[in-house]
Structure formats: structure tokens, C-alpha cells
Amino acid sequence: MSLRERxxxxxxxxxxxxxxxxxxxxxxxxxxxxxxxxxxxxxxSVLGAGLLGASLSTTPGSSSFYRSTAAVAGVWTIGGLxxxxxxxxxxxxxxxxxxxxxxxxxxxxxGAFGVFYGAALVARRIPVLRDAISGVxxxxxxGDDRLVLATTLANGLGEEVFFRGAMYAVxxxxxxxxxxxxxxxLATTTTRNPALVLAAGxxxxxxxxxxxxxxxxxxxxxxxxxxxxxxxxxxxxxxxADARVETRSSAGSTHRRGRVKHRLPVGSATPSRxxxxxxx
Numbered sequence: 001m002s003l004r005e006r007x008x009x010x011x012x013x014x015x016x017x018x019x020x021x022x023x024x025x026x027x028x029x030x031x032x033x034x035x036x037x038x039x040x041x042x043x044x045s046v047l048g049a050g051l052l053g054a055s056l057s058t059t060p061g062s063s064s065f066y067r068s069t070a071a072v073a074g075v076w077t078i079g080g081l082x083x084x085x086x087x088x089x090x091x092x093x094x095x096x097x098x099x100x101x102x103x104x105x106x107x108x109x110x111g112a113f114g115v116f117y118g119a120a121l122v123a124r125r126i127p128v129l130r131d132a133i134s135g136v137x138x139x140x141x142x143g144d145d146r147l148v149l150a151t152t153l154a155n156g157l158g159e160e161v162f163f164r165g166a167m168y169a170v171x172x173x174x175x176x177x178x179x180x181x182x183x184x185x186l187a188t189t190t191t192r193n194p195a196l197v198l199a200a201g202x203x204x205x206x207x208x209x210x211x212x213x214x215x216x217x218x219x220x221x222x223x224x225x226x227x228x229x230x231x232x233x234x235x236x237x238x239x240x241a242d243a244r245v246e247t248r249s250s251a252g253s254t255h256r257r258g259r260v261k262h263r264l265p266v267g268s269a270t271p272s273r274x275x276x277x278x279x280x
Contacts, residue, residue, distance in 0.1 A: 016091045016104050023092050025215040029084065029169075037083040041170050044079025044162060045187065051075055053190030060142035069151040076158030083166035089216020101219035105210065108219075109226025112206060113234075116199070116227075120235055123195070130239070132195035137236045152232055156224040159184070163204070164211040164220045177208035203227065 029037075055068035080086065091101040123129035140148050163184045171179040181204035188200040207220035 015094050016101075017094060019209050019213050021092065022213055023090050023098070023215050025087075025090070027087070027215075033084045034170075037166060038170055040079055040083040041162075041166050044075060044083075044166070045183065048072060048075040048079065048162070049187040049190045052187060053192070056136070056139070056191045056193065060139045061144070065139065065143065066147055066151060069155060073151065073154035073158040076155070076162040080158070080161035080166040084169065086161065086165040086169075087216040088218040089211070089214030091214055091219070101210075101214055102222065105219040105222035106226050108206070108210070109223040110230065112203065112223065112227045113230035116231065117234060117238075120238060124239065129195055132193050133235070134239050136193060136196060137239050140232055140236045141240060149229070149232060152228050153225055156228045157221060160207065160217055160221045160224050164207050165217050168208065168211050177205065177212055180211075181205050181208050 051068060051072045055065065055072050058065040058068055088100060090098040091104060092098055120133065123133055163180055167183060168176045168180045171183075181201060184204040185197055185200040188197045191197070203224070207224060210219040210223060211217070213219070
């Protein structure tokens with residue numbers, strides 16, 4: 001018996017259908033629930049986006065940073081839950097059985113991290129993107145590791161509850177994947193960081209597709225938390241190494257300039273005198 005034949009029954013019962021497959025679930029919401037959801041989502045969007053921008057304007061590692069990021073997570077989570085009923089969702093296997101999404105979204109999160117890590121290796125060589133990413137990672141470098149991880153995961157959970165929960169439900173009849181991702185990226189523009197906006201657009205699309213396929217929050221939540229944990233663990237050392245190299249290079253350059261200046265004759269200290277001035 002070939003390996004394919006041996007894995008056949010297992011693959012049909014455990015392997016999920018592709019991300020493009022949508023699990024058919026029957027859910028009805030009353031007009032009253034829809035109206036309340038729209039009001040809550042509108043108010044939460046404005047408040048959460050404002051707090052998000054303010055949180056990254058604080059000093060890394062300060063108590064105000066942790067308070068503000070916790071407040072952002074709280075606003076997203078409370079707003080999403082207060083908007084109306086939310087659902088965990090299901091994955092349909094190739095044998096048409098249903099199960100809660102756990103392993104598949106975790107593996108997806110690992111894969112997404114791999115793509116972003118590869119992109120980060122390229123972004124290190126592009127000054128605008130390198131500076132933008134370093135600007136975010138300094139909050140991890142200069143803060144308490146446990147608190148940074150806690151606030152990162154709390155915000156990831158809150159974003160999914162709100163954007164792939166409440167926001168997606170409001171936009172369900174209006175291209176919800178694209179629309180919810182656009183709002184997600186727009187909210188992130190308050191940080192004034194192009195790297196975060198770009199990540200919101202890419203990952204928001206993935207999370208939206210997971211929400212559409214599974215009909216719930218569990219898949220995007222697990223993927224988001226897995227991806228965030230790996231990014232927080234492995235990206236700061238990558239960019240910290242670059243910073244150390246640049247610091248040594250800058251120090252060496254300053255040292256060399258100092259030595260040349262020390263050897264110049266006194267008269268050459270005036271820029272208008274002699275060819276030596278041009279080499280200072």
C-alpha cells in the first residue's frame with residue numbers, strides 16, 4: 001500500500017478544505033441587533049483609533065505606555081462584545097465533518113511569520129522601512145518582556161473581537177473581507193507608521209479570509225496570537241544586530257575623523273586654507 005493510500009482516510013478526516021471554501025452556517029440577526037451593532041462599531045472605531053495613535057506616542061517602557069495599550073485592547077474587546085453576539089466558527093474537513101479551528105490557524109500563523117521574517121530581511125536594507133520597523137520594536141526592546149507580551153496579545157485578541165467580529169458583521173453584505181481590512185488599516189494610520197499600516201493590510205486580509213471561511217473568530221484569533229508572539233520574539237534581535245553594527249561603524253568613523261584632524265597643522269583649521277580643508 002502506498003503512502004498516499006495509507007494517508008487517504010486520515011487526510012480526509014483531518015485535513016481542512018482550502019481557505020477559499022466557506023462553511024455554510026445559518027444565522028439571523030434582528031433589525032434591532034443590527035442597529036445597535038452599527039452604533040457601537042462606529043463609536044468604538046473612533047475611540048479605539050485615537051487611543052491607538054496615542055499609545056505609540058508614549059515613552060517606551062513607561063507606565064503610560066502600558067496603560068494606554070491596555071486601554072486600546074479594552075476598547076476593542078468591550079466594543080466588539082457589546083455590539084452583539086459573536087461566534088467561534090468551524091472548519092470543514094475534506095470528509096465534510098466540522099471541527100473547531102485550532103491546529104490549522106496555528107500553522108497558518110507560523111507560516112505568516114516566516115513570510116514576514118523574510119520580508120524583514122529585505123526591509124532592513126530600505127531606510128524608510130527599517131526606521132519604521134525599528135520605531136515599533138523599540139517598545140519591545142526598552143520594555144518589560146512579560147508586560148510587552150501581555151499587552152501585545154491582549155491587543156491582538158481585542159482587534160480580532162472587534163474587526164473580524166463586530167466590524168465584519170456590520171459589513172457582511174458589503175464585501176466584508178476588503179471593507180473590514182480597509183477600516184483596520186485606516187485605524188492603524190493613526191500610529192503614523194508605514195510598517196504597521198502595511199502589516200495591517202496584509203494580515204487583515206488573511207484574518208478576514210479566515211473569518212469568512214470559518215464563520216467565526218477562533219481561526220483569526222489563533223493565527224493573530226501565534227504570529228504576534230513569533231514576531232515579538234524574533235524580530236527585535238534581528239534589528240538590534242543592525243543597530244549595533246551601525247553604532248560601531250559610526251564610532252569608528254568618528255574615531256578616524258578625529259585622528260586626521262589631530263594630524264593637521266594648526267593653520268589648516270580654517271576651511272578656506274589649503275587642500276587639507278576639503279578632506280576634513
